[in-house]
Amino acid sequence: MGATLLVYDELMADELIEIVDDNDHVIDTIMRSQANAKNLLNFRAIYAWLVNSNGELFVPTRGKWKKLYPGGYDFSVSGQVAVGESYEAALRRETLEELKFDVDQYKWREVAKLTPHHDGVACFLKLYEIKADVDPAFNKDDFEVATWLTPKQILLNIYSGQYFKPDIPLTLRRFYDYKG
DSSP: TTTTEEEEEESSSEEEEEEOOTSSSSSEEEHHHHHHTTTOBBBBBEEEEEEESSSSSSEEEEOOOOOTTTTTBOOSSSEETTTTTHHHHHHHOOOOHHHHHOGGGSSSEEEEEEEHHOOOOOOOEEEEEOOOOOOOOOTTTTTEEEEEEHHHHHHHHHTTTOOOOOOOOOHHHHHHHOOO
């Protein structure tokens, strides 16, 4: 991980992350736990949806032991961009860590760059899509279970009370053509 400092507690890894200005230029570094405690939105992250040929998205459910959104739906891949790392490098690293495969072996693309001030998301982020008909050997340290669902099924489950990472509905409505 290079310059990234990792400190582990029983709930989550703490790491040094970059703080950015309104134009996504790095202005400082801070521990992830400090950014969370201050409810900062000016850090970087990636989200990715793994999409199969049926148009279903791979939806993992976060472990109940996770500090943030325990037992909630998550993106197929998500994570903060490490110090000195590009968004694309974070996508590659997080996909390998969370889904146990090399994203470059499949077709992938950047869907959007979103910001907290303009789009109302949790941080500065890039959303990616990975097209593949694979059942990943997802990381059991992060996720309890995972399933393939259509965007409509995901949102209906959320509306019925399924806990979730907050940016999921926005990405489904804006980029996966489900307005329900």
